[in-house]
Structure formats: C-alpha cells, structure tokens
Amino acid sequence: MNIPKITQMDVYPVAGYDSMLLNLSGAHGPFFTRNIVVLTTDEGQIGVSEVPGGQKITDTLEKAKDIVVGAHLGSYKAVLQQVRQHFSYLDAGGRGNQTFDLRIMIHALTAIETAFLDLIGKHFHVPVAALLGDGQQREHVGVLGYLFWVGDTSKTDLPYLQNDDNSDEWGRLRRKPVMDADALVKLAQAAYQKYGFKTFKLKGGVFDGETEVAAMKALHEAFPQAKLDLDPNGGWYLKDALHYADELQGVLHYIEDPCGAEDGFSGREILAEFQKLTHMPVATNMVDTDWRQMSHALALNAISIPLADPHFWTMEGAVRVAQLCDEFDLNWGIHSNNHFDISLAMIANTAAAAPGKVFDVDTHWIWQDGQYLTNNPYQIKNGELTVPATNEGLGVDLNLEAVQKAHQLYVDNHLGARDDAAAMQYLIPDWHFDPKKPALVR
Numbered sequence: 001m002n003i004p005k006i007t008q009m010d011v012y013p014v015a016g017y018d019s020m021l022l023n024l025s026g027a028h029g030p031f032f033t034r035n036i037v038v039l040t041t042d043e044g045q046i047g048v049s050e051v052p053g054g055q056k057i058t059d060t061l062e063k064a065k066d067i068v069v070g071a072h073l074g075s076y077k078a079v080l081q082q083v084r085q086h087f088s089y090l091d092a093g094g095r096g097n098q099t100f101d102l103r104i105m106i107h108a109l110t111a112i113e114t115a116f117l118d119l120i121g122k123h124f125h126v127p128v129a130a131l132l133g134d135g136q137q138r139e140h141v142g143v144l145g146y147l148f149w150v151g152d153t154s155k156t157d158l159p160y161l162q163n164d165d166n167s168d169e170w171g172r173l174r175r176k177p178v179m180d181a182d183a184l185v186k187l188a189q190a191a192y193q194k195y196g197f198k199t200f201k202l203k204g205g206v207f208d209g210e211t212e213v214a215a216m217k218a219l220h221e222a223f224p225q226a227k228l229d230l231d232p233n234g235g236w237y238l239k240d241a242l243h244y245a246d247e248l249q250g251v252l253h254y255i256e257d258p259c260g261a262e263d264g265f266s267g268r269e270i271l272a273e274f275q276k277l278t279h280m281p282v283a284t285n286m287v288d289t290d291w292r293q294m295s296h297a298l299a300l301n302a303i304s305i306p307l308a309d310p311h312f313w314t315m316e317g318a319v320r321v322a323q324l325c326d327e328f329d330l331n332w333g334i335h336s337n338n339h340f341d342i343s344l345a346m347i348a349n350t351a352a353a354a355p356g357k358v359f360d361v362d363t364h365w366i367w368q369d370g371q372y373l374t375n376n377p378y379q380i381k382n383g384e385l386t387v388p389a390t391n392e393g394l395g396v397d398l399n400l401e402a403v404q405k406a407h408q409l410y411v412d413n414h415l416g417a418r419d420d421a422a423a424m425q426y427l428i429p430d431w432h433f434d435p436k437k438p439a440l441v442r
C-alpha cells in the first residue's frame with residue numbers, strides 16, 4: 001500500500017480587505033493578512049491551512065519545509081514534534097498584551113498540522129472533525145454575530161473597501177461608521193437578517209465603559225432572546241468592571257476578559273476575583289492560551305469559558321481543551337481574528353469535534369464574506385455552520401488563482417503583521433496602545 005508522501009510545501013502570505021474595526025489595540029487597517037500553506041503529495045493531492053499573517057510566521061514556515069517535505073502522512077505527529085522543538089524558542093515572549101496573539105511557532109505549527117489533517121481526511125474519506133479528539137460530535141456548529149464599532153474611513157486616506165457588496169443591508173452597513181448604539185443595533189439587525197445569529201458579541205474596549213454598557217442594553221432591548229457577550233480585552237480595571245457587571249446583570253449571558261493584570265496581580269487572579277464577586281461567567285482568549293496558563297486559571301477558578309482558538313492551540317489542542325471543559329463542567333468556545341474561508345473550515349471542523357457544552361463560536365467571517373480562497377466556502381445559515389459527515393478533509397476546494405491574487409495584494413501593498421496603531425493615528429494623532437485604556441479614551 002502506498003502511503004502518500006509530501007513532495008512540496010508552498011507558503012503564500014496573502015491579504016484581503018477589512019473594515020475599520022475598532023478595538024483596544026486601535027483600528028484595523030484596510031487590509032488583513034494571513035499565511036496560507038499548501039502541501040502536495042506524490043499522488044497529487046493537496047492539503048491546505050490558514051493562520052495569521054506576518055513575515056515572522058512566513059519565515060518560520062519557509063524554514064520548516066526541511067522538516068515537512070519528504071515526510072509521509074503517517075508521520076505527521078513526528079513532524080509536528082520536530083517543528084515544536086526547533087522553533088519553540090520563538091514563543092518565549094508569550095502572546096503579549098495586544099488583543100491579538102503575537103506568538104510565531106504555535107501559528108506555524110497549526111498551519112502544518114492542519115494541512116496534514118486535510119490530507120489525511122481526504123486519504124481516509126472522512127472530515128477533519130472525525131480525526132480530532134474522540135471524533136466528530138456534531139454536524140451543526142453555532143456561531144455568534146461578531147459586532148464591532150467601526151471608524152469613519154473618510155478621516156483617513158487609506159484604501160478601505162467601500163461598496164463591495166450593496167446587495168443587502170449587511171453588505172452596505174459593514175463598511176460604514178458605527179459609532180453609537182443606534183447604528184450598532186442596525187448593524188446587528190442586518191447581521192441577523194443575513195445570518196440568523198442567536199448570540200451576539202460586541203468588541204468593547206473602544207468607548208468608555210458606560211457607553212458600552214448602554215450599547216449592550218440597547219442590543220438586549222432589540223434582541224431580548226439573544227445571548228450577549230461584551231469583550232473589552234482586559235481594558236477595564238477590576239473596580240470598574242464590577243460596577244459595569246452590576247449594570248449588565250440580566251443583559252449579558254457571559255462576559256469576556258472584562259479585566260486583566262493590574263497592581264502586581266495576574267490577569268487570572270483578577271478574573272478569579274471578578275468571577276467570585278459577580279457570579280458572571282467569564283470567557284477569555286487572553287489568560288489561558290497554553291497549558292501552563294490553563295492550569296493556573298483552573299486552580300484559581302478564574303474562567304468559565306476558555307475560547308480555544310485552533311490557530312493558537314492547534315486544531316488538536318483546541319479539541320483537547322474542549323475535552324477538558326467537558327470533563328470539568330466548563331463551557332468551551334473559539335476565538336478568532338479576521339480570516340478567509342479556509343480558517344472558517346478550520347473553525348467549523350474544530351467545533352464539530354468538541355464534546356460537551358459548546359458556546360456559539362467566534363468568527364470574523366461576516367466582515368470578509370465574499371472574499372473567497374475556495375470554490376465552496378462554508379455558509380453561515382440560521383446562526384450555524386454545517387460539517388456534513390460525508391465531507392473529506394476540511395471540506396474545501398482550494399482556488400489557487402484566488403490565493404495568487406490575494407498574495408499579489410499582499411506584495412503590492414508591502415504588507416506584513418497586523419498593526420492597529422497605524423490606522424488609529426488618523427483618528428487620534430500620536431495614538432499609542434495602552435492595555436488599560438479604551439481606544440477612544442485619550
């Protein structure tokens with residue numbers, strides 16, 4: 001029997017268009033960037049993956065080719081071990097304190113793992129979900145409507161996309177400013193019309209806390225049945241977070257990183273105090289991002305909903321977190337960043353393999369919907385993604401021409417890793433990141 005062997009590994013840094021989404025780290029620029037990996041076997045089959053952008057991840061993937069090319073599918077775990085050993089020094093600084101994770105090795109590792117899993121799934125004619133953890137647990141995966149405050153792009157001379165999809169209200173509104181509760185409710189209504197979400201999350205840490213509390217109350221009034229989450233990325237001090245939590249009792253279903261490290265205490269210690277004092281379930285993608293952090297978070301009872309992003313836990317690692325949550329009576333969810341449709345397939349397959357109480361998972365996809373790198377992107381319908389058990393691999397068919405175009409966009413615009421301060425400086429001159437100050441509070 002022939003076991004397919006990797007004969008080629010291609011790495012494509014790519015870019016797509018984004019809205020001027022605001023967050024604690026600043027404002028999203030007109031482009032978001034990703035790294036796409038394509039593995040080819042001696043049988044001519046391909047396996048794909050997508051992880052965050054940036055030259056450091058691209059370079060690491062390029063260097064890893066020596067380990068990957070020549071390996072056969074059955075040895076993928078040995079390949080992953082070697083990649084981890086060779087490059088783990090790159091992640092010594094941890095995730096950093098931006099809203100997004102700055103690690104390098106773990107993202108490169110995920111890119112290699114996922115492309116292998118795509119190939120193995122195709123080889124055995126099963127979805128990637130069937131290969132993870134204890135196998136596929138569900139076909140339908142709930143996803144949330146990820147809402148942002150959106151800046152006014154006319155205050156910049158940056159090439160933000162406008163009028164790319166005026167076929168419906170969501171397509172129109174997602175490129176326009178959203179700077180008050182009325183506009184936010186309209187945005188949520190448009191997202192609901194198109195995608196049928198049952199949960200909404202607002203990216204907070206932009207306006208002062210009282211303004212964001214009022215916005216959540218307006219969303220609750222407009223969608224009394226919806227589950228709501230507010231995520232200021234640890235930008236509030238504990239004493240303020242306790243006050244906002246009081247105001248948000250009965251409004252929020254859960255809260256995400258309401259506070260973080262302060263006064264010599266770690267983010268885990270502060271969140272443990274918050275959870276104990278409020279009894280409000282706390283989600284996080286900031287304080288339990290590896291097993292060492294997770295062990296402290298659990299010992300402290302700091303969190304109820306680990307958001308295990310498969311891009312920084314690996315797909316297998318994210319499902320391992322779900323298994324732990326299931327055994328320990330915690331809820332589980334996924335965190336995301338702006339992404340193309342390969343990542344959407346990664347999210348869907350990971351959540352389809354997660355046992356237990358899975359919260360509607362994050363995805364930024366609605367801001368990118370229409371910019372496809374595959375011929376058959378997953379669709380969000382009735383607030384769900386579907387992973388049929390008949391899928392093979394990730395369940396997507398790569399459109400190489402679209403990847404090459406997205407790569408050209410990256411090259412032509414001299415892009416690299418994400419830097420939200422640059423666009424924010426158009427709104428507030430000399431703006432600098434402060435992990436303890438909402439972005440527009442300066």
Ligand SMILES: O=C([O-])C(=O)C[C@H](O)[C@@H](O)C(=O)[O-]
Nearest residue numbers: 023099100285335336337338
């Ligand atoms: O849940 C989260 O913290 C995120 O989604 C982090 C992202 O970096 C978000 O803040 C963004 O895209 O601006």
Ligand SMILES: [Mg+2]
Nearest residue numbers: 231256257285
């Ligand atoms: Mg978060």
